[in-house]
Amino acid sequence: MRRIDPNNFRVATRGTPRQINRQIALNLVRERQPISRADLARSMNMRRGAVSLLVNELIEEGIIFEGATGETSRGRKPKFLFVDTRSRCAVAVDVRPTRTYFMVTDLVGRPLVGVTSFPTEREPKKFVSELAKRIRRVLSDHEELGDCAGVGVVVPGMVDRTGSRVMFAPRLGWHDLSLLEPLEVALGLPVSIENSGRACALAQLWATRGGNDTPDDFVFVSVSDGLGVGVIVKGEILRGQHNVAGEFGHMTIGKGAPVACAAGSYECWEAFASEVATLARYAKRVQNPDTSDPISFSQLVDRGLDGEQDAQEALLETARYLGLGISNLLKGLSPEAVIVSGRIARAWPVIAEEIKNAVEKNSVCRGLPSARIIASTLGENPNLMGALSLILAGKFAARLPG
Numbered sequence: 001m002r003r004i005d006p007n008n009f010r011v012a013t014r015g016t017p018r019q020i021n022r023q024i025a026l027n028l029v030r031e032r033q034p035i036s037r038a039d040l041a042r043s044m045n046m047r048r049g050a051v052s053l054l055v056n057e058l059i060e061e062g063i064i065f066e067g068a069t070g071e072t073s074r075g076r077k078p079k080f081l082f083v084d085t086r087s088r089c090a091v092a093v094d095v096r097p098t099r100t101y102f103m104v105t106d107l108v109g110r111p112l113v114g115v116t117s118f119p120t121e122r123e124p125k126k127f128v129s130e131l132a133k134r135i136r137r138v139l140s141d142h143e144e145l146g147d148c149a150g151v152g153v154v155v156p157g158m159v160d161r162t163g164s165r166v167m168f169a170p171r172l173g174w175h176d177l178s179l180l181e182p183l184e185v186a187l188g189l190p191v192s193i194e195n196s197g198r199a200c201a202l203a204q205l206w207a208t209r210g211g212n213d214t215p216d217d218f219v220f221v222s223v224s225d226g227l228g229v230g231v232i233v234k235g236e237i238l239r240g241q242h243n244v245a246g247e248f249g250h251m252t253i254g255k256g257a258p259v260a261c262a263a264g265s266y267e268c269w270e271a272f273a274s275e276v277a278t279l280a281r282y283a284k285r286v287q288n289p290d291t292s293d294p295i296s297f298s299q300l301v302d303r304g305l306d307g308e309q310d311a312q313e314a315l316l317e318t319a320r321y322l323g324l325g326i327s328n329l330l331k332g333l334s335p336e337a338v339i340v341s342g343r344i345a346r347a348w349p350v351i352a353e354e355i356k357n358a359v360e361k362n363s364v365c366r367g368l369p370s371a372r373i374i375a376s377t378l379g380e381n382p383n384l385m386g387a388l389s390l391i392l393a394g395k396f397a398a399r400l401p402g
Helices: 018-032 037-044 048-060 124-141 180-187 196-205 269-273 275-286 297-305 309-333 343-362 382-396
Strands: 064-069 079-083 088-095 099-105 111-119 147-155 165-169 174-178 191-195 218-223 227-233 337-341 372-375
Touching: 018 037, 018 048, 018 079, 037 048, 037 079, 048 064, 088 124, 088 382, 099 124, 099 382, 111 124, 124 180, 147 180, 147 196, 147 382, 174 180, 180 191, 191 196, 191 382, 196 218, 196 227, 196 337, 196 382, 218 309, 218 343, 227 269, 269 275, 269 309, 275 297, 275 309, 275 343, 297 309, 297 343, 309 337, 309 343, 337 343, 343 372
Parallel strands: 088 147, 147 191, 218 337, 337 372
Antiparallel strands: 064 079, 088 099, 099 111, 165 174, 218 227
C-alpha cells in the first residue's frame, strides 16, 4: 500500500483502477477538511458529477459525512465534507520488553483515552489474554466511543510479510510466534501487526495534515530500548524478500559497546546508540553505586537540557554513534532525509550538531548528495503513532496495480 500525497497525485485514467480516485478523494477530505464537493472536484481536476459519485459512495459506507454549511456570495451554500470519526475509534499498542503501552484514538489520530501500560508478559498465551482483557475493559468502560475499527500492534522484532507471525523478537524471547490469529480471536476485532521501526516510518508519512514536507525517500531511525530503522522509498516501505529489510540496528560499527544489543552483541549500532547505552554511559560517568533506583531516559534528557555536564556528555557520545551509523545509511541508501525519533529527539538542541558532525566526519565518499538530518514530529511515543498508522493505512492508503 502507498500513501497518497494530497499535494502530489495523479488521478486515475481508464487504464488505472477507479479505486485510486476514490482513495485520492478520501485523502483530500482527510487532509483538507472541511472541504466542499466543488473544491474537491477542482483539487482533483475532475467533473463535479464524477466526484459526487465517489463522495456518495464514501458517505453511504459511513467513511465521510457532510456537515456544516459554508458561506458564498451567490448560489447554494456548500456543505462541507469531513472524515467520519463519530462513534468510531482505533487502538494502538506498543509492545516493549518490560511494559506494553496502549491508547485509544479516533480515525484521524486524536487521543480519546490516554496512554495506559502494564508489565509485558513474556509467555505468549498469557500476553494475548492480558492485552485482550485490558483492551476490552477500556472499550467497555467507554461505550460512547462506538465501534472499534481495529487494533494496531508494533513489536521490537521481525514480523513476516503477512503480519501474522513474529519471526524473531529476542528482547521478548519470541521466535516463530503466531500472534495475529490469537489476538483477533481474543478481541473479536481486526488486528494489524508490524515491526516497530517500519511502523514508525509509516507513521511519519501520516504525521501532518496538508503541506506535509515529509519526503518520499527517507530513512527513519527510532531510538528506544533498542534501535529500529524503517526505509521509505517513493512513499512505500522497503520490506525485502523476507520482510526484514531495514535491520540496520544490528550492523557492526565498533567494539566494546557499553551494553549488549538484543542479540547479545557488543559491536552493533544498537549497542552503542540506544537509550540503554546512553543510560549506561551516564551511570559510569556519575559513578552512582545506587542501582536500585536508576533515573529514566526522560530524566536524563531533562538533566541534559538543564545543562548538567555528565548528562550532556552521555547524550553527545550517543549522538556521535548515531551519526556514525547514519553515515553508513547515507552511503548505502542515499535518501533525501534521515529522521531521528524517540525520546532522544527532545534533546535535539544538545545533540543535533554532534550528529551532523559525525556524519560529515565519516562520509568518506565525497561528492555524494547531502541529506537532511532532522528530528521526528511524532513526539515521545512514536511507536504508538506507528501502531495507529497500521489502521490508518488500511483506511487511507491506495492499493496500486502491479
